[in-house]
Amino acid sequence: xxxxxxxxxxxxxxxxxxxxxxxxxxxxxxxxxxxxxxxxxxxxxxxxxxxxxxxxxxxxxxxxxxxxxxxxxxx
Amino acid sequence: xxxxxxxxxxxxxxxxxxxxxxxxxxxxxxxxxxxxxxxxxxxxxxxxxxxxxxxxxxxxxxxxxxxxxxxxxxxxxxxxxxxxxxxxxxxxxxxxxxxxxxxxxxxxxxxxxxxxxxxxxxxxxxxxxxxxxxxxxxxxxxxxxxxxxxxxxxxxxxxxxxxxxxxxxxxxxxxxxxxxxxxxxxxxxxxxxxxxxxxxxxxxxxxxxxxxxxxxxxxxxxxxxxxxxxxxxxxxxxxxxxxxxxxxxxxxxxxxxxxxxxxxxxxxxxxxxxxxxxxxxxxxxxxxxxxxxxxxxxxxxxxxxxxxxxxxxxxxxxxxxxxxxxxxxxxxxxxxxxxxxxxxxxxxxxxxxxxxxxxxxxxxxxxxxxxxxxxxxxxxxxxxxxxxxxxxxxxxxxxxxxxxxxxxxxxxxxxxxxxxxxxxxxxxxxxxxxxxxxxxxxxxxxxxxxxxxxxxxxxxxxxxxxxxxxxxxxxxxxxxxxxxxxxxxxxxxxxxxxxxxxxxxxxxxxxxxxxxxxxxxxxxxxxxxxxxxxxxxxxxxxxxxxxxxxxxxxxxxxxxxxxxxxxxxxxxxxxxxxxxxxxxxxxxxxxxxxxxxxxxxxxxxxxxxxxxxxxxxxxxxxxxxxxxxxxxxxxxxxxxxxxxxxxxx
Numbered sequence: 001x002x003x004x005x006x007x008x009x010x011x012x013x014x015x016x017x018x019x020x021x022x023x024x025x026x027x028x029x030x031x032x033x034x035x036x037x038x039x040x041x042x043x044x045x046x047x048x049x050x051x052x053x054x055x056x057x058x059x060x061x062x063x064x065x066x067x068x069x070x071x072x073x074x075x
Numbered sequence: 076x077x078x079x080x081x082x083x084x085x086x087x088x089x090x091x092x093x094x095x096x097x098x099x100x101x102x103x104x105x106x107x108x109x110x111x112x113x114x115x116x117x118x119x120x121x122x123x124x125x126x127x128x129x130x131x132x133x134x135x136x137x138x139x140x141x142x143x144x145x146x147x148x149x150x151x152x153x154x155x156x157x158x159x160x161x162x163x164x165x166x167x168x169x170x171x172x173x174x175x176x177x178x179x180x181x182x183x184x185x186x187x188x189x190x191x192x193x194x195x196x197x198x199x200x201x202x203x204x205x206x207x208x209x210x211x212x213x214x215x216x217x218x219x220x221x222x223x224x225x226x227x228x229x230x231x232x233x234x235x236x237x238x239x240x241x242x243x244x245x246x247x248x249x250x251x252x253x254x255x256x257x258x259x260x261x262x263x264x265x266x267x268x269x270x271x272x273x274x275x276x277x278x279x280x281x282x283x284x285x286x287x288x289x290x291x292x293x294x295x296x297x298x299x300x301x302x303x304x305x306x307x308x309x310x311x312x313x314x315x316x317x318x319x320x321x322x323x324x325x326x327x328x329x330x331x332x333x334x335x336x337x338x339x340x341x342x343x344x345x346x347x348x349x350x351x352x353x354x355x356x357x358x359x360x361x362x363x364x365x366x367x368x369x370x371x372x373x374x375x376x377x378x379x380x381x382x383x384x385x386x387x388x389x390x391x392x393x394x395x396x397x398x399x400x401x402x403x404x405x406x407x408x409x410x411x412x413x414x415x416x417x418x419x420x421x422x423x424x425x426x427x428x429x430x431x432x433x434x435x436x437x438x439x440x441x442x443x444x445x446x447x448x449x450x451x452x453x454x455x456x457x458x459x460x461x462x463x464x465x466x467x468x469x470x471x472x473x474x475x476x477x478x479x480x481x482x483x484x485x486x487x488x489x490x491x492x493x494x495x496x497x498x499x500x501x502x503x504x505x506x507x508x509x510x511x512x513x514x515x516x517x518x519x520x521x522x523x524x525x526x527x528x529x530x531x532x533x534x535x536x537x538x539x540x541x542x543x544x545x546x547x548x549x550x551x552x553x554x555x556x557x558x559x560x561x562x563x564x565x566x567x568x569x570x571x572x573x574x575x576x577x578x579x580x581x582x583x584x585x586x587x588x589x590x591x592x593x594x595x596x597x598x599x600x601x602x603x604x605x606x607x608x609x610x611x612x613x614x615x616x617x618x619x620x621x622x623x624x625x626x627x628x629x630x631x632x633x634x635x636x637x638x639x640x641x642x643x644x645x646x647x648x649x650x651x652x653x654x655x656x657x658x659x660x661x662x663x664x665x666x667x668x669x670x671x672x673x674x675x676x677x678x679x680x681x682x683x684x685x686x687x688x689x690x691x692x693x694x695x696x697x698x699x700x701x702x703x704x705x706x707x708x709x710x711x712x713x714x715x716x717x718x719x720x721x722x723x724x
Contacts, residue, residue: 001438019628021628021629021708021709022706022708022712023706023707023708024706037719038706038712038716040440040708040711040712040715041432041437041438041440042432042435042440043432043435043436044435046436047435056436056437057113057153058109058111058112058113058153058154059112060112060113060114061112061113061114061116061118063114063116063162
């Protein structure tokens with residue numbers, strides 16, 4: 001899972017740039033950006049971001065409303 | 076008879092889990108992966124990972140823990156799978172099916188994470204409100220008696236779903252700080268009702284769960300439980316080893332078929348599973364359980380090489396060899412041992428990057444196996460690479476981890492690979508680091524594995540030969556890989572070329588012997604390792620200086636606290652937030668955070684400020700740079716760089 005910089009939230013404070021252990025983050029036009037091929041997917045940038053400006057979330061499975069009859073139980 | 080059966084007759088003898096026969100005595104122990112969906116459904120990635128574990132040849136394969144409650148109080152990891160509703164059964168069934176397909180016994184683990192749970196909530200639950208020691212975890216709320224009863228029922232329902240999904244057995248996790256262990260430990264259980272108090276009271280919650288599950292699943296369905304043999308929490312008022320034994324006995328007597336013994340909590344202030352603990356160290360705990368409880372026992376902690384569990388199985392200390400990190404690093408470990416190909420095993424370095432990732436809500440990662448999480452993707456080559464249609468001549472400069480990894484994969488893909496190393500010793504910084512104390516010699520297992528893998532597929536490793544642009548021109552390769560690694564940067568400070576200034580790599584390699592008073596310049600992991608190396612030697616006064624506010628930000632959290640403890644114990648002076656201004660014959664001149672100038676006097680200055688080695692420049696043709704030659708980082712980056720590059724060749 002690679003982090004995604006939410007450019008509309010990022011205010012360019014640069015904390016992620018400082019804390020990235022792989023030293024692969026920087027600022028482009030005042031927004032955080034990184035070299036994806038060197039990204040270790042560690043999540044530290046998202047953890048340290050004070051603005052919640054880095055998306056770091058697993059996807060959700062879209063639940064089907066139908067339940068196969070084999071698994072339908074009385075509740 | 077296969078070579079492994081001859082060499083390790085006990086590991087490859089059939090075992091019994093309840094009434095079910097297992098093909099051998101290897102059990103893949105449970106681990107979270109964060110591969111699943113955020114809402115608890117099983118993802119394809121997880122199924123592929125479990126398939127790899129089952130194909131690897133273990134007799135028993137255990138799934139990751141599944142949380143049992145709807146509110147997510149039991150959920151300790153963002154990608155943890157759920158079992159609180161029947162709607163999860165189809166996904167879980169995919170795992171059960173894939174394990175059975177490869178003739179392994181499938182076990183599903185139920186896990187309520189207790190005081191380390193509630194990953195999406197602002198609180199956790201536990202028997203009592205006992206403050207957290209680790210800042211990551213949220214404050215616990217005490218469960219009411221009704222809530223405890225509901226929780227027991229949720230475990231029982233989970234076990235029913237486990238059986239319905241087609242698993243052969245159910246496992247309950249009660250280790251390292253999860254809910255069952257919270258009830259068991261006198262550190263976290265301060266209750267005065269029937270679920271607290273003496274050993275009988277503290278055993279009551281897990282005992283009721285086992286009793287309830289037994290009633291639900293019938294007498295023949297095996298129940299496995301993971302419990303702490305020793306909590307290592309005496310400094311916090313945790314249970315004594317005698318109490319742990321007595322509690323485990325009470326729980327097991329309620330109808331458990333296999334007890335998996337573990338040691339320590341996440342909150343324990345002692346090393347348990349890191350490299351500084353010798354392999355087989357904790358077997359005495361298993362022995363105590365075996366002698367006193369009288370049911371089959373399994374153990375996972377620090378048993379990486381088969382000779383240790385083989386001996387323990389032979390003397391009857393354990394009945395199953397559990398393996399977790401060693402099989403994350405190489406799921407094919409059982410089959411490789413069986414076929415007498417132990418040198419082919421990708422060796423786990425106990426670096427614990429897997430744990431570090433889980434605690435940052437990231438997916439499981441392995442330092443030594445970049446294919447983790449990509450088992451189903453053919454281009455990652457977990458089950459082997461197809462030969463490349465065009466054979467290329469590949470010249471690799473530098474036989475460090477990155478260079479060796481490029482070579483290993485490129486050779487496997489059928490290319491003509493030659494790796495050049497200027498030193499006599501291959502391994503680069505890993506070889507230097509292997510001279511460090513407390514188990515760091517294990518790094519050479521990795522270096523040797525990569526070299527062997529490369530040579531097995533026809534790659535050549537030439538050591539003691541420095542590569543020049545002329546040599547590259549002469550060899551005329553199709554691709555040039557510069558994996559020249561990193562060196563301390565002498566040009567960073569005035570006076571860096573002084574006689575009293577030496578490289579940390581030379582110190583570790585034993586090429587130079589520093590004077591008595593040493594200052595190590597650098598704030599990253601390499602500097603810390605160098606300081607620890609000197610501390611271990613015993614006759615040095617060591618200081619560490621660097622600009623960072625905190626040293627070792629690049630070091631794995633599960634190692635850094637140990638390192639810091641050892642630095643303190645070794646009397647290492649730490650100058651954080653100090654900018655080095657100049658190096659001279661007296662020592663290091665530095666400016667502190669307020670700009671005040673200080674001189675730290677010493678006999679030798681050891682530079683550990685790593686920078687990419689720019690010694691060799693070559694720009695003609697198809698040239699690539701990997702590993703520390705791109706940006707100086709940790710070992711896992713070098714290996715992953717090398718792998719990701721070579722898989723495209």
